[in-house]
Amino acid sequence: MSTVSVADTGTTTTGAGAHVAPAPGPVAGPLPASVDVAVVGGGCSGIATAVHLAALPGDPSVLVLEGRSTPDPRSWCSWDDGSDPLPEARSASWTRWEVRTDRGTSVGTDPDHPYVLVRAADRRAAAERRLAALGGVRVVDGAPVTAVTAVPVTDGPGVSVESALGTVRAASVLDARGPRCPEHVGAGRVLLHQRFVGHWITADRPVFDTTTATLMDFTGQAAPGPVRFVYVLPVSPTEALVESTLFTPDAADPFDHEDHVTQYVERRWDLRPDEWRIVDSERGCIPMTDAPVRTGARWSDAEAVVGTTRPSSGYGFARSNRHSAVVAQHLAAGTPVPPFVDGWRTRFLDAVFLRFLRDRPEQAPEAFRRLFALPGPLVVRFLTERSTSADDVRIVLALQKPPFLAALVRTVVDAVTRRRTEAVAHADADADVDARRGRAAGSTR
The missing domain is CATH 3.50.50.60 (FAD/NAD(P)-binding domain)
Structure with a gap:
C-alpha cells in the first residue's frame, strides 16, 4: 500500500508498460527573481x-x-x-485483486475502477x-x-x-x-506506523500472475505480533513489486522486512535464491492516526x-x-488553502478501525478477508470515500462483532475523555489569564 517512500538504491527499473524518465539535467540558467x-x-x-x-x-x-x-x-x-x-x-x-489468509482468499473486481x-x-x-x-x-x-x-x-x-x-x-x-x-500523539488518540520495505524483483522464470494484484497476504504467520503482510504487484510474468508491510505502535520495531520478503518469495513461488534478484527498492513510513x-x-x-x-x-x-x-x-x-477534511462518518469509522488494529492485531487478517469478500464495487466505494450509509452498514455487519464493538466503545470513551481533558485545560488557561489581569489591575491602583 505504499504511498510515500524513500529509496535505498539509486536505480529505477520498469514494469509492464512503464518507462523510466531520463535523469534530470543541470538547471538551465538562474532561478527567476x-x-x-x-x-x-x-x-x-x-x-x-x-x-x-x-x-x-x-x-x-x-x-x-x-x-x-x-x-x-x-x-x-x-x-x-x-x-x-x-x-x-x-x-x-x-481489475482483479485478492486478500490471502490461512482461512481462505477473498477476490474482488471492479472493471470501472x-x-x-x-x-x-x-x-x-x-x-x-x-x-x-x-x-x-x-x-x-x-x-x-x-x-x-x-x-x-x-x-x-x-x-x-x-x-x-x-x-x-x-x-x-x-x-x-x-x-x-509523528513521534507521539495526544491522550485518547491512536498512532500506528505503517512501515514498509518494497523490492522490485526479477525472476529467471515466469511465476507471477499478472491478472491479479495481491493487496494483502497474511499466510504463514505463526508468531503473534503487530499486523503484518506482504503486498504484491505483478507487472510481468517475471517482474513484480513485493513489499513487506507492518502496522506497529512502536516506531523502533525491529521487524526484519528483508527476511520477510525473502521467505515469502521462496515460499509462494518456490524460487531458489539464485533464481531471483532485487533490482530496485523503496521504503518508508506512513502515519496511521486519528x-x-x-x-x-x-x-x-x-x-x-x-x-x-x-x-x-x-x-x-x-x-x-x-x-x-x-x-x-x-x-x-491568493486565498488560504483549506485543509483536506473527511466527513464525520469517515473519521469515526477510521478511528474505530485504528483501535481494532492496535488492540486486536491477531484478528486483522480475518477482518480484511471479510471486507474484501464483499462485492468489489462496494469495497472500492468504501475505500475511496464514496460509500453510502447503506454501504457502511453492510460492511460493519460483515466484520467480527465483539472486537469491533469493543473498539467502538473504546473510541467513544477516548473521545469523551479527550474533550474533558481539553475543557479542563481551557478552564485552567482562562483562570490563569483572569489571575494575571487581576494582578495587573491591582498594581495600578
Whole structure:
C-alpha cells in the first residue's frame, strides 16, 4: 500500500508498460527573481498542483523546487476514481485483486475502477510533456528549500523562498512534501506506523500472475505480533513489486522486512535464491492516526498540503489528486488553502478501525478477508470515500462483532475523555489569564 517512500538504491527499473524518465539535467540558467507560486516538493502533490495551476486562466508563473537531484524511485497506488490530472502516467493497472489468509482468499473486481500503479519516474515524464505544452511552470531539481520568510511587499511578492540554488520571491508558497510519522500523539488518540520495505524483483522464470494484484497476504504467520503482510504487484510474468508491510505502535520495531520478503518469495513461488534478484527498492513510513497530521508546515509563511493520507489504510494518492485541484485554485487566487477534511462518518469509522488494529492485531487478517469478500464495487466505494450509509452498514455487519464493538466503545470513551481533558485545560488557561489581569489591575491602583 505504499504511498510515500524513500529509496535505498539509486536505480529505477520498469514494469509492464512503464518507462523510466531520463535523469534530470543541470538547471538551465538562474532561478527567476519572482513567481506567482512557488511549490516546495515535486512529488505526488507538488506535480499535480503544478499541472492544475498551468491549466488555470491567467497563466500564473509557477516554480517547483524539488530537493532530489536524481530520479524519484517512489510509487503510488490507488483505485482509479478519475481524479488523476496525469492519467497517461499510469504504469500498470489491475481489475482483479485478492486478500490471502490461512482461512481462505477473498477476490474482488471492479472493471470501472481499476487498481492503478503510478511510478514517480513515469509521472514526472508525463508532467514534463504536459507542462511543456501548457507553459508557465518550471520544475527545478536539486533545490532543497532551507527557509521561507515573509518580506515587505513594497518591492515585489511578499514571501522569500531560499533554496540551495538561490532565492526567489513568490506571492504564494505551497509546502507539498510528504507526511512524516509523528513521534507521539495526544491522550485518547491512536498512532500506528505503517512501515514498509518494497523490492522490485526479477525472476529467471515466469511465476507471477499478472491478472491479479495481491493487496494483502497474511499466510504463514505463526508468531503473534503487530499486523503484518506482504503486498504484491505483478507487472510481468517475471517482474513484480513485493513489499513487506507492518502496522506497529512502536516506531523502533525491529521487524526484519528483508527476511520477510525473502521467505515469502521462496515460499509462494518456490524460487531458489539464485533464481531471483532485487533490482530496485523503496521504503518508508506512513502515519496511521486519528490525530491531525500536517505533511509540511516547516515555515509559517508556506501553505501545507494537509492530511490527505487516509488514517485507516495509508492510501493517499487519489485523495491528494482530488485536493490538488482545490489547492491550485486557492494558490492562484491568493486565498488560504483549506485543509483536506473527511466527513464525520469517515473519521469515526477510521478511528474505530485504528483501535481494532492496535488492540486486536491477531484478528486483522480475518477482518480484511471479510471486507474484501464483499462485492468489489462496494469495497472500492468504501475505500475511496464514496460509500453510502447503506454501504457502511453492510460492511460493519460483515466484520467480527465483539472486537469491533469493543473498539467502538473504546473510541467513544477516548473521545469523551479527550474533550474533558481539553475543557479542563481551557478552564485552567482562562483562570490563569483572569489571575494575571487581576494582578495587573491591582498594581495600578
